[in-house]
Structure formats: structure tokens, C-alpha cells
Amino acid sequence: MTTQTFPLAPMNRLAPLVLVVPAAGIALAVLVAPREQATPLPMLATAFMFALVIAGPLLGLLRRRITLDGHTLVVAATAYTQRIPVDAFDLDSARVVDLDERTEFRPMLGINRFGLPGFRAGYYVLRNRVRGFCLLTRFQRVLVLPRRDGRFVLLSPEQPQALLSRLRELAATPTRG
Structure with missing residues (x-):
């Protein structure tokens, strides 16, 4: 793995x-x-x-990390960790957005979160009234990953398109075991 x-x-x-x-x-x-x-x-x-x-x-x-561990996306954001299988995402609907333009994805109400100006981590209700897990260090070039259960994961990787491409590659390959 x-x-x-x-x-x-x-x-x-x-x-x-x-x-x-x-x-x-x-x-x-x-x-x-x-x-x-x-x-x-x-x-x-x-x-x-x-x-x-x-x-x-x-x-x-200091605890901020986005990792692919086999077919699992692991997001460590301050005190929060999400381990999400790649097949839990609707990658056909995933996209890279600017949250200043696509305000429906902006974190609105913190449920269990840590935030500073220019930094959001944890669980939020987004402006579209859907729950999301965020690890945001900027609001431009944010990777929006819709989950099949209706929630979202919002991430700020340095190269969001590279992460999305890798997730799509993993989704196309069968998992073992």
C-alpha cells in the first residue's frame, strides 16, 4: 500500500x-x-x-496534512482527522473553485471547528446548507469533493488539480482485499 x-x-x-x-x-x-x-x-x-x-x-x-493512504483520503486538520475511502466521493462532480465566486460552498456556521482569518479546519455548515469538512488555507483554488452521502469535503492543496487527478485514477482502479 x-x-x-x-x-x-x-x-x-x-x-x-x-x-x-x-x-x-x-x-x-x-x-x-x-x-x-x-x-x-x-x-x-x-x-x-x-x-x-x-x-x-x-x-x-502545525497538524495540517492531506494524504492518500492506498484508496483512502486522510485529512488531518488541527484536532480533526477524516479517513474517507475514495469510492465515497462523487468524483465526476468534484471541481476546483474560487470560494469568492462560488459562495454556496463557503463555510458559514461552524459545528465543531477551528478557525482564524484565512484558515478553517473542522466541520461546518456551508452556505448551501449542507455539512462539510474543511481544511482551508485559502479561498481561491479550493478542491470541492462531493461525497455520495450528500456532504462535502473542501481542501486547499497547493496543487488541487493534481490531487483530483490522483483521486480519479484511484477510483478507476479496483481496491484489493
């Missing part, structure tokens, strides 16, 4: 700053606030809690 990884389109480098800048400001405010207590323990505990709150999502951003 072969494994093939498809790199994701680069994420906007400013997106993690949405987490870091407010946390740094709050931590700085805690550190410079006038203290009436002799012990800095509550101040240090507060700063440590902010560090944990920020570190978790930032570490989650």
Missing part, C-alpha cells in the same frame, strides 16, 4: 498573530499591573494560563 502526501497551499503568515498579539498584550498588562501582594504567584499562574491557551491552538496549526 502506498502513501502519497499533497502539500497544502501556504497559510497567511499573519493568521497566528490573531492569537499571539492579544495574549501578549494581556500577559504584559498582568506583568506590569500594580501589585498589592508580596508574592508574584497569582501573576505567574495567570501568565502561564495565557501561554497554555495560546500554545494549544498554535500547536494545532
Whole structure:
């Protein structure tokens, strides 16, 4: 069984700053606030809690991967993982779209998700009122994969057409076992 990884389109480098800048400001405010207590323990505990709150999502951003493992598409997106057999997709209807033009596929309501400006991961209700699993690092050149059960998978691989072509090749070959 072969494994093939498809790199994701680069994420906007400013997106993690949405987490870091407010946390740094709050931590700085805690550190410079006038203290009436002799012990800095509550101040240090507060700063440590902010560090944990920020570190978790930032570490989650490192877990982003699109892989074909045999005849299974594996999408790892922060804390979420989808393992979908290739034959679960309606690849004749799959296409590469710009979500600014095809707004019916834009994620609208997060069900169980993680999002920053320019980054979406997890389960969403799309604007067409259908559920979808997203791993989006950009809204242009998004691979929209309709599933046979009516849901969608939206991905931002660096080369969406290459992933779609490989999925179609796998769908044309029989699975073993």
C-alpha cells in the first residue's frame, strides 16, 4: 500500500498573530499591573494560563496534512482527522473553485471547528446548507469533493488539480482485499 502526501497551499503568515498579539498584550498588562501582594504567584499562574491557551491552538496549526493512504483520503486538520475511502466521493462532480465566486460552498456556521482569518479546519455548515469538512488555507483554488452521502469535503492543496487527478485514477482502479 502506498502513501502519497499533497502539500497544502501556504497559510497567511499573519493568521497566528490573531492569537499571539492579544495574549501578549494581556500577559504584559498582568506583568506590569500594580501589585498589592508580596508574592508574584497569582501573576505567574495567570501568565502561564495565557501561554497554555495560546500554545494549544498554535500547536494545532502545525497538524495540517492531506494524504492518500492506498484508496483512502486522510485529512488531518488541527484536532480533526477524516479517513474517507475514495469510492465515497462523487468524483465526476468534484471541481476546483474560487470560494469568492462560488459562495454556496463557503463555510458559514461552524459545528465543531477551528478557525482564524484565512484558515478553517473542522466541520461546518456551508452556505448551501449542507455539512462539510474543511481544511482551508485559502479561498481561491479550493478542491470541492462531493461525497455520495450528500456532504462535502473542501481542501486547499497547493496543487488541487493534481490531487483530483490522483483521486480519479484511484477510483478507476479496483481496491484489493
